[in-house]
Amino acid sequence: MRILGVDIGGTMMKFGITDEQGIIEQYREYPTESKKGGPYIVQKVINLISNFTDFDAIGISTAGQVNQKDGSILYANENIPHYTGMKLKAILEEHFQVPVKVENDVNAAALGENYFGKGSKYDDFLFLTYGTGIGGAIVMASKIYHGQAGIAGKFGHMITHPNGILCNCGNKGCYEAYASTTALMKKAQNVDAKYIDGKIIFEAYRHSDEKIGSIIDDWVEEIALGLVSLIHIFNPPAVIIGGGIMEQAILIEKISTRVKYLIMDSFRHVEIQKATLGNKAGLLGAASLHLK
Known part of the structure; x- marks a missing residue:
C-alpha cells in the first residue's frame, strides 16, 4: 500500500x-x-x-x-x-x-513513533513535545486515547502552579507556562538578551555558565514535576519526549534522573526516551x- x-x-x-x-x-x-x-x-x-x-x-x-x-x-x-x-x-x-x-x-x-520509531516496542506510552507550548498524546494498545470529545492529552494545560503565570489559554499556572521551550527562553533572556534560542543557551551551559546552568536546572525541575504527576496517573512503561530542544543529549539524562528521584519507588520502572523520527x-x- x-x-x-x-x-x-x-x-x-x-x-x-x-x-x-x-x-x-x-x-x-x-x-x-x-x-x-x-x-x-x-x-x-x-x-x-x-x-x-x-x-x-x-x-x-x-x-x-x-x-x-x-x-x-x-x-x-x-x-x-x-x-x-x-x-x-x-x-x-x-x-x-x-x-x-x-x-x-x-x-x-x-503514532509515527509507535509504528516506525522509539515507541515500536511499547503498546502503551505517553508522548510529549516541548516547544512553543507542550503537546501531549496518550497511546494505549498502540492506539490514541482521544477522550470523550476527541481532545485528550492536553498535558500542557494541567495546573502545576496554582495562581501562577498567566497562560495563553486564560488559566494561571499551566505546565507549559513553566516547562515549555518558550518558558526557558523567557528566563534565559532575563539574564541576557543574546539567549535567543536553545543552541546558544546550551552552548553557554557547556562552557559552565553558572547563571544559565541554574536556569536549565530549574527548567528541568519544572519538566520533571509535570512528568511525575502524569506517571503517577497513567503508570506507563515509557514516556517518549520530542521537540527540537530535546535533541540536546544531556537533557533526557537530566530529566530521567530527576523524575526517578521524585517518583514513588513502585513507578521507577518507567523509561524516559527521546523521540527518534524528528520532523x-x-x-x-x-x-x-x-x-x-
Whole structure:
C-alpha cells in the first residue's frame, strides 16, 4: 500500500509517499502561509497533492483539534484563521477519490513513533513535545486515547502552579507556562538578551555558565514535576519526549534522573526516551492511520 502523508504545521507543510515500512519517497516541504487562513491552506494542499501520483490513500497530520467522527477541524486557534470547521476529510475524499484519515499533529507524531520509531516496542506510552507550548498524546494498545470529545492529552494545560503565570489559554499556572521551550527562553533572556534560542543557551551551559546552568536546572525541575504527576496517573512503561530542544543529549539524562528521584519507588520502572523520527514523525504517523 502506498500512502501520501501530509503534515500541516503552523510554519511548514510536509508531503511524502510512504510504504508499510515507513520508507518515504518524493519528500517535499512548503511554507504553510498559515495567516492566509484555512480555506487558502486547504486549496494549497489540494494543489500540491495534485503533483503526486500513484498513491492509494491520504493521511493528514494537522495543527488544531480534530473531530474523530468526520475528520473535520474541531478547533484551531488564531495561528490559522478560519480553519475551525473545515471539513478536511470530506473535501479531500471528494477531490481525490481515495480514503482520507485526519489526526491532530501531536497524536500523529505519537503514532509515527509507535509504528516506525522509539515507541515500536511499547503498546502503551505517553508522548510529549516541548516547544512553543507542550503537546501531549496518550497511546494505549498502540492506539490514541482521544477522550470523550476527541481532545485528550492536553498535558500542557494541567495546573502545576496554582495562581501562577498567566497562560495563553486564560488559566494561571499551566505546565507549559513553566516547562515549555518558550518558558526557558523567557528566563534565559532575563539574564541576557543574546539567549535567543536553545543552541546558544546550551552552548553557554557547556562552557559552565553558572547563571544559565541554574536556569536549565530549574527548567528541568519544572519538566520533571509535570512528568511525575502524569506517571503517577497513567503508570506507563515509557514516556517518549520530542521537540527540537530535546535533541540536546544531556537533557533526557537530566530529566530521567530527576523524575526517578521524585517518583514513588513502585513507578521507577518507567523509561524516559527521546523521540527518534524528528520532523517526519507527523507525516509518518498520518500514513500509519491507514496501516493500523
